[in-house]
Amino acid sequence: MTRSNARELAVHLIYSRSFTGEEPETALEARLDKAYYAALSQENEVYAERPSRKQLAYLDQVVVGTANRAQELDETIQRYSIGWDLSRISRLTRAILQLALFECQWVEDVPVGVAVNEAVTLAKKYDGDDAGTFVNGILRSFLRGQEQAGTEAPSQEEAPQEAPAP
Template structure:
């Protein structure tokens, strides 16, 4: 499994945290299983390959990190979503931005430009062009202001 696929799975699980009472670890334990992937592969090729040890660890780090730092990440989204109320931002777009911002803030081994580019590519699959541009603008402003790039 390539990292971009693992990242997209992490986005989906981060999104799912918005709708479940499960904690991040419990959700991950429930979903990162051969049975879960086998059941979903018919509906979505994203689940064609079970993540290996390295990619599972990466997915876990992202999902648990987003859950742990959710309030902080949401405050950054709100800060840079000029003219938008947080509640108005599509939930998938919020999940994508949370994952990207977590990578930027807490995973220095991932280049900021790569985190943003991957977020934009994922957003193109789920959101319309205006939301993709909006997301790209928020992440770009975030990196320029918070990371000095």
């Protein structure tokens, strides 16, 4: 399984938790159950290959991490989504934003530019072109805010100004 597929699977898990409220460890265990996973492979190519140990560790880190920091991530989304109340943002777009913001801040082996580009791609795939533009705008604003605040901001090479169209 590629990291991109693992990221997409993570979005599915974060999104499903927004409905079920289940603990992240429970969601991971249930979704990665061999029989359940095999059934999902008939519906979505993301499930065609099981995650490697490395991708399982990534999934655990980001699914548990976004759950543990959900309030902080939502506050960040709210801060940078000017004119949009959090309740107006689709749960799927919110899950994508939570994951991307978590990766940008706490996943060291994911370049910021990759997190942004893949978030935009996932938003377009699942929620339409407007969602991709919205996600790109929020993440760009967040990165500019990080740079202005003097926190560890990514270099321009790691964070391209615009996400390429898929």
